[in-house]
Amino acid sequence: MIILIFLVLGLIVGSFLNVLVYRLHTAEDIVWDRSRCPRCHHVIGWYDNVPVVSFVLLKARCRNCKKKISWQYPLVEIGTGVMFALAGAYFFNVGDPASWGPVIYLLGVLFALVAIFVYDALYLEIPDIVLWPAVVWVLAFGFFFSWNMVSLKENIFDIAMLSRFLGAAAAFAFFWLMARVSREKWMGMGDAWLVLLLGLILGWPRILLALFLAFLIGSIYGIMLIAVGKYTLKSRVPFAPFLVLGTLIALFFYAPIVGWYLGLF
Ligand SMILES: [Zn+2]
Structure with missing residues (x-):
């Protein structure tokens, strides 16, 4: 039931x-x-206007x-719905008010990341008006969590401030x-x-996994574009969507991925 509520909430937020x-x-x-309608303005x-x-x-x-209505609309709605459902299923517990803050924080982060993903994919630009409020959001909750010792079953919330600053500084320096x-x-x-924000969200060393995945997925996408003949040297491929994808994977699945990788040896 909780999952369904979060799914519907995510569909509506995705539509917005x-x-x-x-x-x-x-x-x-x-x-x-x-x-x-963006075409006829009706x-x-x-x-x-019901999502999907x-x-x-x-x-x-x-x-x-x-x-034609773009596929972007239902895809963004479904994507946001699924992520909200994941966040609700993993972290929300009605009977435990201590879980409400982290879930609100996480939904806010997902909101900003999806907005940046779609904006950059469409217009090849990171919207400052989304980025900087998101930085403030992550810092405010980060301080709140570190003072209140929030620790839920997975520890994507209780990342130390030092780790957040280190992740942000390292990622920013590299991209700069x-x-x-x-x-x-x-x-x-x-x-x-953008990676400054992502570093603050993930902290060190999680940000490394996100950047690695972004370059990996971006390269695969680039090779596919070349293979179907759609890529020329003049093409500008937006990179923020890959950074956001890498961040989402690192956010939800860091522990299992690292565990799997270490298990290889
Ligand atoms: Zn129309």
């Missing part, structure tokens, strides 16, 4: 994130405007102009250097500020 990213980019009113009724369900019922077309040396051709300064 789709709108948020679009409106941040076009600088429209984020909260109070009615949802509109106001979308609530019955056509409407996409299926409308067969991926706007009711008014019949133009790449951006500098390559004059922002390999890596943009936006990515350096």
Whole structure:
């Protein structure tokens, strides 16, 4: 039941994130405007705005102009829904108020990471207006957790502040250097500020796993693009989505992955 509630919450939040990213980019009113079709600007009724369900019922077309609705919409909704459900299933316990804070913290982190993922994938830019509030969010909760000795069954919350600062500084220095040396051709300064946030979230040494996975998944994606002939030297591939993916995997599965790796020897 808890999982279902978190899943539905995640679907709704994912639906809001789709709108948020679009409106941040076009600088429209984020909260109070009615949802509109991005093509014909027809106001979308609530019955056509139900996460995933409407996409299926409308067969991926706007009711008014019949133009295609992007797959981005249901994918972001499902992705956010699944992550919220994971967070709820692993960490939420109604009877234990001490678990509420960490879960709120985690949902906030997921919110920011999905927003950054989608924004960079669409517009090749890290939105400052999401990044810096997220940094404040992670620092505030980090201090709160370290003072209150939060320790749940998995310890992704009780990361020491020193570990967070070390992870952020190391990741930022590495990416800043790449951006500098390559004059922002390999890596943009936006990515350096992003890994600062990711380092604060994961701490040292978890951030290393996230960066490793980001480069690994990014390379595989690049090779696939070359294989299908879609990649040219002029192509700019957004890197933030890979950094976010690596971070999510490291956040939820650090212990089993490291255990598996050490078991190889
Ligand atoms: Zn339309």
